[in-house]
Amino acid sequence: MSGVGSGYDLSVTTFSPEGRVFQTEYAGKATDNGVPCVGVCCKDGAILAVEKPEETKMMLPNSNRRIFTVSRHCGMAVPGKLPDGRQIVSRAQQEAENYKRFYGETIPTKVLTDRLANFCHVFSLYWHLRPLGSAALTASFDDDGPHVYLSETNGVSYRYYGIAVGKGRQGIKTELERMKLDQMTCKEALKAVCKCLIKQRDDSSNKKFEIELAWISEETGREFVRVPADLAKECEAAAKKEIEQEEDDDSDMEG
Amino acid sequence: MIPHCQLPSHIATGPHVSPFVSHNEAGAPYGDHRSEDVHVPANPASVPFAVAPSTDKGEVAMGEPRKHTTTPYVTGNSVLAIKYKDGVLMACDMLGAYGSTKRYKSVQRIIRVNDTTIVGASGEISDFQYISNLLEELMTQDFCYDDGCTMTPSEIHAYLCRVMYNRRNKMDPLWNSLVVAGVDKNGKEGNKSFIGSVGMLGTSYTDSHVATSFGNYLSRPLFREFQRDDMSLEEAVSLMQEALRVLFYRDKTSINKFVLAKVDGEGVAISKPFALDTKWDFKAFMNPSKHAVGSW
Amino acid sequence: MSRWSPYDLNGGTCIAIGGEGYCIVAASTRLSTGFSILTADKSMILEVNDKCLIASAGFDGDRSQLHKVLTFRSENYEHFHKKPMSCPAMAQMLGNTLYYKRFFPYYTFNLCAGLDDQGRGCVYTYDAIGSHERVGYSCQGSGKDLVQPVLDNQLKAPSILELPPKVAVTSLSQAEAIETVKIAFSAASERDIYTGDAVEIFILTPEHGVQKEILPLRRD
Numbered sequence: 045m046s047g048v049g050s051g052y053d054l055s056v057t058t059f060s061p062e063g064r065v066f067q068t069e070y071a072g073k074a075t076d077n078g079v080p081c082v083g084v085c086c087k088d089g090a091i092l093a094v095e096k097p098e099e100t101k102m103m104l105p106n107s108n109r110r111i112f113t114v115s116r117h118c119g120m121a122v123p124g125k126l127p128d129g130r131q132i133v134s135r136a137q138q139e140a141e142n143y144k145r146f147y148g149e150t151i152p153t154k155v156l157t158d159r160l161a162n163f164c165h166v167f168s169l170y171w172h173l174r175p176l177g178s179a180a181l182t183a184s185f186d187d188d189g190p191h192v193y194l195s196e197t198n199g200v201s202y203r204y205y206g207i208a209v210g211k212g213r214q215g216i217k218t219e220l221e222r223m224k225l226d227q228m229t230c231k232e233a234l235k236a237v238c239k240c241l242i243k244q245r246d247d248s249s250n251k252k253f254e255i256e257l258a259w260i261s262e263e264t265g266r267e268f269v270r271v272p273a274d275l276a277k278e279c280e281a282a283a284k285k286e287i288e289q290e291e292d293d294d295s296d297m298e299g
Numbered sequence: 300m301i302p303h304c305q306l307p308s309h310i311a312t313g314p315h316v317s318p319f320v321s322h323n324e325a326g327a328p329y330g331d332h333r334s335e336d337v338h339v340p341a342n343p344a345s346v347p348f349a350v351a352p353s354t355d356k357g358e359v360a361m362g363e364p365r366k367h368t369t370t371p372y373v374t375g376n377s378v379l380a381i382k383y384k385d386g387v388l389m390a391c392d393m394l395g396a397y398g399s400t401k402r403y404k405s406v407q408r409i410i411r412v413n414d415t416t417i418v419g420a421s422g423e424i425s426d427f428q429y430i431s432n433l434l435e436e437l438m439t440q441d442f443c444y445d446d447g448c449t450m451t452p453s454e455i456h457a458y459l460c461r462v463m464y465n466r467r468n469k470m471d472p473l474w475n476s477l478v479v480a481g482v483d484k485n486g487k488e489g490n491k492s493f494i495g496s497v498g499m500l501g502t503s504y505t506d507s508h509v510a511t512s513f514g515n516y517l518s519r520p521l522f523r524e525f526q527r528d529d530m531s532l533e534e535a536v537s538l539m540q541e542a543l544r545v546l547f548y549r550d551k552t553s554i555n556k557f558v559l560a561k562v563d564g565e566g567v568a569i570s571k572p573f574a575l576d577t578k579w580d581f582k583a584f585m586n587p588s589k590h591a592v593g594s595w
Numbered sequence: 596m597s598r599w600s601p602y603d604l605n606g607g608t609c610i611a612i613g614g615e616g617y618c619i620v621a622a623s624t625r626l627s628t629g630f631s632i633l634t635a636d637k638s639m640i641l642e643v644n645d646k647c648l649i650a651s652a653g654f655d656g657d658r659s660q661l662h663k664v665l666t667f668r669s670e671n672y673e674h675f676h677k678k679p680m681s682c683p684a685m686a687q688m689l690g691n692t693l694y695y696k697r698f699f700p701y702y703t704f705n706l707c708a709g710l711d712d713q714g715r716g717c718v719y720t721y722d723a724i725g726s727h728e729r730v731g732y733s734c735q736g737s738g739k740d741l742v743q744p745v746l747d748n749q750l751k752a753p754s755i756l757e758l759p760p761k762v763a764v765t766s767l768s769q770a771e772a773i774e775t776v777k778i779a780f781s782a783a784s785e786r787d788i789y790t791g792d793a794v795e796i797f798i799l800t801p802e803h804g805v806q807k808e809i810l811p812l813r814r815d
Contacts, residue, residue, distance in 0.1 A: 460659065464660060467601050468601070468699075470601060472601075500601060500602070500656045501655075501656030501657075501660070502633070503655065503656070504633055504655075505634075506634045506636065
């Protein structure tokens, strides 16, 4: 019990004297320390990408999914705690289905993401609940075109041109800012996104990584689907090659 | 005061019997403020078409079960389906009849469920639209599973059987006869055609050819004679057209505006509305109003 | 206007005959409603396992449901008990399942037939609400009034009224019993419009398990 604010981090229903709710901030750290997830909005669609370290050699590839389909026009990547993320996904699926049943139209992405933010927020209002250790990175294509939203565990939800969460997010964000996303097609952006993810890898560990890619664009018929395995592999390989090329160039210049 | 006249209730309707009716007797709840020459039935319940909420026999009475759909309103007629060499064909007209009135003439009664399945319905149109919504939700859920497989026609048929049977168990039936048709691509020995039917009680069956309502009388005999599982698309289409034509000639509540749907290994195709050539120049048809004075 | 009914009668006849060392279960395949035929090829026999079959006439919707429930429960039984359900066990459970819906009955008329522990044919006959009795042979469905007296006359089984009670299986040989079933069905299809098209005949023996045979009937 020393320092200002100490002792105020045990309850989600108590503010610290500076007006912070530490538990929600800690919950945010769960996503910050989780696997990196990227969402970008291009001129003809949107992409979600997640980089997952291979947890064990015995695990079958593609069995620890982090990208889920919410509705035909909408999908979601969940950083942080996967079980918490699945709660958000299943809520999102229900919201999308209910909206469609009631209004006969697909749910606008803003409505969906706001509702999800509200859903997350509720968990930071009661003493008997624990905030969710995840977030919802949503990509969709509705009547207003492609969207990328991030609904966070503290209850905020913003729309982005491109956003990254999880480990190494700062580096990826900087890379994204350099890209001209609104002039790129999804196909072009795939490689660029892979590049961002590969670049921030921690080279010191010899871990293997798997990149999960999904997109929604005019090309996919405005349906949220996984990027075909061969195309995903191709993009990843091309990205790797470019990075190596750049590194070679750098070392040449130094030499 | 004129003594109360004991006319049978079905005669005591028009204003002309008003003198026999006392306005002030019990059972004339809204008689007081009206002028004397306005006819107000003494007991609304005894008068056809008069509605008094408290006495209306259509309302829920104590001790009686709750009333659900007891009769359909807007209905579609026969749906036909046959297997052929590469898949299945399904056809029906586009009429939504309100009793004997041809009320809606562009009702789509065949829907595409997924790449391998179509569903057609006769019976209550609103119930079918509800079923369409159920199927769309089911397919969205299937899409969200994202597991690389989709529901087969026989699975969708089984699902619909449960839905129909479940609603009949609640004494609240969906007033339809449904036909599910499609191609199962998961089979070991290539594509397998499927046609199944389910009625509003949950009675279900599968066969090489199916026809609902009037079609069971008029088209099934044609199918029994001419349908073969290995017939070509051309043969199947002309058999289907012949069956539709017979239905149009003999089924009063049908119109000459049809839809034909096909499922094969390539997917689902549902035609634009079309009409069939018909021949009406039989002698008796030539001038039907000849002997009907005042007709046109 | 008459009230809507949740029931229908889809016709069809089924026969089961138990003998020493065999059991025969047969049912017609026509599905009708009113005066129309819905399909000529719908089975109304449920193969629970190779010791027990259930044939149900009556309303098709309830039959599908009943067969689904019974399949589910017999599978569960197998998982729990590590053995298939015996015919007498299934017979008791079928009775309970029917009686559970005493006040909204399954409108089905069942025969539960198979082989008992001694490998002898056993037949149970039911009403729609679950009362049942073990017999040597029985018949249910739209043609039962035509067929049952023929069976009584032809099967040479000891009467159930006899005291002390005897096992009521027929003394006919398997081949003779099958022939009797075939004759009974072709006779029934002559007079009963709801029996026709074809009849599925299942023969259960301890040696050969379940064998199936199909006999075509009148299609009119």
